[in-house]
Amino acid sequence: MSNLERDPIELMCPPDEPSGPVVQVLSPRDVPLGGPRAMNVRRTLPQRGRTTIGAWCFADHYGPDDIAASGGMVVPPHPHTGLQTVSWLFEGEIEHRDSAGSHELVRPGAVNLMTAGRGISHSEVSTPGTTRLHGVQLWVALPDATRHIGPFFEHAETVPVTIGDATVRLFVGTLPGVDAGADVTVFSPLMGAQVDLPAAGRVELELDPAFEHGVLVDVGPVVIETDGVATPTAVAWSELAYLEPGRRRLTLAAGDAPARVVLLGGVPFGEELVMWWNFIGRSHDEIVDFRRQWQADVIGRDNPDGRFGTVEGYDGDPLPAPDLPTVRLKPRK
Template identity: 55%
Template sequence: MTNLELRPTEQVCVAGPEGEGVELIEPREVPLGGPRAMTVRRTLPSKQRSLIGPFCFVDHYGPDDVALSGGMDVAPHPHTGLQTVTWLFEGRVRHRDALGSCQDIRPGQLNLMTAGRGICHSEEDTPALFPAERRLHGVQLWTALPDADRHGPAAFEHVAQLPTLDLDGARVQVVMGSLAGAASPARAYSPLVAAQLDLPAGAVVRLPLDVRFEHGVLVDDGELVVAGRTVPPAWLSYVAPGRDELVLEAGATPVRAVLIGGTPFDEQILMWWNFVGRTHEEVVAAREEWQQAAAGAAGPGLERFGRVSGYDGDPLPAPVLPNVRLRPRGR
């Protein structure tokens, strides 16, 4: 998924202060695109916090009536220096990328794309493509790649079956990393965890944690209390490292939530549009090479990002860079 903001601001992401208790991060609405602009709720990066472990981007969308919104139709666009982590609660999305991958994803599955030095891809869930699918609902995350891995080759993997377990009556599906003895086969480049949590009404779940990790819990639906603090739907809660357990309490209705976490990311990253780099010069060069590739011009841009086959439409051009140097911004 791309960031379709026309004037994206640079985000300098660093591990934040540990803080105390449970911190709440309010979502902001961002138009994703499509004929009638499907809206997503973004909680990372935020003014409060730019990273949770290596996770630098959290988008939460739906439930969206694709007959009204037009669904997801994101033309080929580039990424550098990150992994895109896509999973659904409802619907179906078709992923195509410059490696030649063409993969539909359904609820309970994972699409994981490693950008490395550079790749481009498209994502679609439209009534014309999937006429039987009525609703789209899910999340997309980005993880920042460590410096040792961010210049490597691009890759894509689809995990059709993710490990699940029962924990205090809740269903836990481990998407990345490991949790409570269950491990995802998906490749990760930093110590991390991502999981879907489905709690029945009234459940009290004691979730075992890696004490080295900071964690976030995104509430999709229902009433959830995290370590004694109520988290509204679509909000992201944050807890610092040092806990070996997190108590989750469901209210009068079932709860669906997403857990993310990892060791605090000890590298400062510069994120602008769909590029995760380290310096102004890197981002400017990536944008210039993508513009060349999007225009179909032979050269280093096409060699770096490639071309998506099978998508009916032109690639997305990059937004205009600000007329000032991309630089770290204070918290």
């Protein structure tokens, strides 16, 4: 998905500092994607005090939206660099097209993972048969050693696994105790899973202590307990709970109604990032150059076979880039 903010800020993202032996609960901010009938998302990453969880660097949570009221998702072709997009749905269906020649449907239970590498463009449109749209859009920062690779796309089904009272679907990477993961490519130690609990349900999950973790509540609230933290923590709908590395166990407990969370994890990402609009780079000048190439090659039609290519089959124009900030940002030490 594109970041459709009209005035995106440029973020210098230094490696995050550990938060100490507590559960840090992050509240989302509402972001309208587009015009008057904009689809709204709730963004928990990045934000002040927490820009990454492992290599996860962007988390938008949306829906359930009534398509008749919201207009659904209509995201024209737009660019990405230096990242992977992970599309995961709870309800609805989205049609994906990209400049690597991929054409795929995103449906609940299957993951669409797009590796932008040195550059890709893609479109996302909710299908005519979709009446409700509900899911998460996640970005993964690529390490410097692999961020210039050629772009590609992967689609994989997931297999539900029962652990305690929970149903777990592992859609990215590895999770201790779960062997049935999606067959997709990642470039750093990473994990992403959906965990569903019935009313009054409870599950204890084994964690990789080298990972930091995030618990994004899609249906809740959920009470979480983890080793090293004496008091259980209640996490409300759409909040994201952060757990520093060193945790080996995580217990999730639902209340009087069923609950669902997205569990994210990864080894702390030790590289400084520059994020603006749909680009991830390592310097202000690099972001400026990415924007220049998108505007010239695709919007200006000077070189449609350049860095970002052409999305075939989308009926409409690509998305112009917003204006850059007037201030040059420098990394914070």
